[in-house]
Amino acid sequence: MSKKSAVVLSSGGVDSTTTMAIAQDQGFEIYSLSFDYGQKNQYELECAQKVASFFHVRKHLIISLNLRQIGGSALTDNIPVPRNRAKHDFASAIPVTYVPARNLIFLSVAVAWAESKNITDIFIGVNAVDFSGYPDCRQAFIRSFEQTANLGTRLGVEGNSQIVIHTPLMDLGKKQILQKGLELGVDYQLTSSCYDPAPSGKACGKCDSCQIRKKGFQEIGQADPIL
Amino acid sequence: MSKKSAVVLSSGGVDSTTTMAIAQDQGFEIYSLSFDYGQKNQYELECAQKVASFFHVRKHLIISLNLRQIGGSALTDNIPVPRNRAKHDFASAIPVTYVPARNLIFLSVAVAWAESKNITDIFIGVNAVDFSGYPDCRQAFIRSFEQTANLGTRLGVEGNSQIVIHTPLMDLGKKQILQKGLELGVDYQLTSSCYDPAPSGKACGKCDSCQIRKKGFQEIGQADPIL
Numbered sequence A, B: 001m002s003k004k005s006a007v008v009l010s011s012g013g014v015d016s017t018t019t020m021a022i023a024q025d026q027g028f029e030i031y032s033l034s035f036d037y038g039q040k041n042q043y044e045l046e047c048a049q050k051v052a053s054f055f056h057v058r059k060h061l062i063i064s065l066n067l068r069q070i071g072g073s074a075l076t077d078n079i080p081v082p083r084n085r086a087k088h089d090f091a092s093a094i095p096v097t098y099v100p101a102r103n104l105i106f107l108s109v110a111v112a113w114a115e116s117k118n119i120t121d122i123f124i125g126v127n128a129v130d131f132s133g134y135p136d137c138r139q140a141f142i143r144s145f146e147q148t149a150n151l152g153t154r155l156g157v158e159g160n161s162q163i164v165i166h167t168p169l170m171d172l173g174k175k176q177i178l179q180k181g182l183e184l185g186v187d188y189q190l191t192s193s194c195y196d197p198a199p200s201g202k203a204c205g206k207c208d209s210c211q212i213r214k215k216g217f218q219e220i221g222q223a224d225p226i227l
Helices: A014-025 A043-054 A087-091 A102-116 A139-151 A154-158 A174-183 A208-219 B014-025 B043-054 B087-091 B102-116 B139-151 B154-158 B174-183 B208-219
Strands: A005-009 A029-036 A059-064 A121-123 A164-166 B005-009 B029-036 B059-064 B121-123 B164-166
Touching: A005 A014, A005 A102, A014 A029, A014 A043, A014 A121, A014 A174, A029 A043, A029 A102, A043 A059, A102 A121, A102 A139, A102 A154, A102 B102, A139 A154, A139 A164, A139 B139, A174 A208, B005 B014, B005 B102, B014 B029, B014 B043, B014 B121, B014 B174, B029 B043, B029 B102, B043 B059, B102 B121, B102 B139, B102 B154, B139 B154, B139 B164, B174 B208
Parallel strands: A005 A029, A005 A121, A029 A059, A121 A164, B005 B029, B005 B121, B029 B059, B121 B164
Antiparallel strands: none
């Protein structure tokens, strides 16, 4: 019997890389999907490529879609990425690093790719614990998207099986995510999480994303291999 | 009081152009959105530009997103566009001209643009009468998408008003769409509907889309200005 395949959204960061490890551990052959959307962290695309090689994915696709034309986020625009914020500041309200409808767009393209290959399983590394401020990381959004995808595609309407959006990290904090990934042999040196790294790719260590990552490594008693 | 704004998806065809006329007639200031997605009909992007000028839109944005990388459609791939098919052949099953998850992707990007401009109204010219074979032209899909968009965006979660996806053509056939457009002063000479026109932009007259258009003009007793 041929192996079942899955499309895995990959940003080259801790969460999506751990998600890929979980998908592979569940027996899926991986089609990894990344986006060059005009993000300040272009280095993450190199990381996503390295991660794809590490997992021997079947195919790694990078889709270009310039969200700078749309604007509205510190990750793509000329808006400073906040640094050294206290945890309670970035865990509650929607931060300026939110990119309008990003996961909606990324998931939609993932569905298109999956559909063209008759793949019904899609993995995304969203988690509502550390990123509770992002509406597009919440369970309610993901389940609603799944339903919409099944109503709007050939696969969902004609297929014998339904599109499933897997979110294995949904209820995990960074500590648990790292534990899970290390258990599965992930090499986090390949990853990048910073919202706005140096041109060399070196993480700033101070943006919300770097802080969450650093705290996660501290909690498991290990040094972050990229800091 | 400042005018209310709307994002209108524009392909440069009959349906989206009529939809734009309706949105304008309802008092909306228009932000028109088109996609260079690797479609064989690149001429339609010129038409979308002419239509944007005709309606004096506030801004016309063309987003590049190469769906040829994804494949699976006669509109983007090396798959022949069917010609001279009988009506019952293209009104029932999902045709090869279906582009995987296209409206899901287009609407998602429209939501992103709308959100970045605090716009809650989005117009799309889908209709389930002539394109009953396309799952992403149906009411159930659109309503589900609307709900998903409101769950996954800042606007939907924090805003005082909800994102609304307007589909004024949903229950209209081509004859009624043309009647409505002509009533509102649309110049259909600016539009293009062919799935695979000559390099000059000249419509083939034989693909499903050309046939539906031709029949619509016949039914209102007028010649199609582009044939």
